[in-house]
Amino acid sequence: MIEVASYLITVLIAITAIRIIIGPTVWDRLLGFNIVLSKILMLIVLFSMIFDKTYLLDIAITYALIGFVSTLFIARFLKDRGRI
């Protein structure tokens, strides 16, 4: 069941990436980036479940922190159109 879930989430990442491309406003792209980010986190945890390697989860922790903080700063950068 875990393999089926990872296949499905990979397809959904592709579908969400389309929203990043066609998003009318730049905030849509940021939203798509945020959704793809959390989906990739799901994939990392599922893969660490499949390969049964505990150290893969450290990647997920680091990736989660860095990815969300970067989205936060991009959103703040876009708020004043570059004039922080």
Place this chain on the structure above:
Amino acid sequence: MREVISNIIIIISLIFILTGVFGLYRFRNFYSRIAIASYIDTAGYLLLMLGVIVRSGVTWFSAKVILITVIVVLINPVVTHSIARSAYHGGYRIENEGSHD
């Protein structure tokens, strides 16, 4: 027995994630889209991690998964709020949706 429970939880979380992605394309303006997509996505994430935890039992693996789940469930709404706030302050309004970039 534990396999069956975790499979059921994972199926439910996949339904949530599918709804989230569907909601991403369903709505016309940005604000309803961001509300639905990130909200359902966090719920789906929570359920999926619950399924993984139930499947792996009481080990260090599930302790780390719980840590990641707490991190994501705490930070995801904050980031979603900051995106919506930057959209609002950046000048994105619903009624004249077409006039901004």
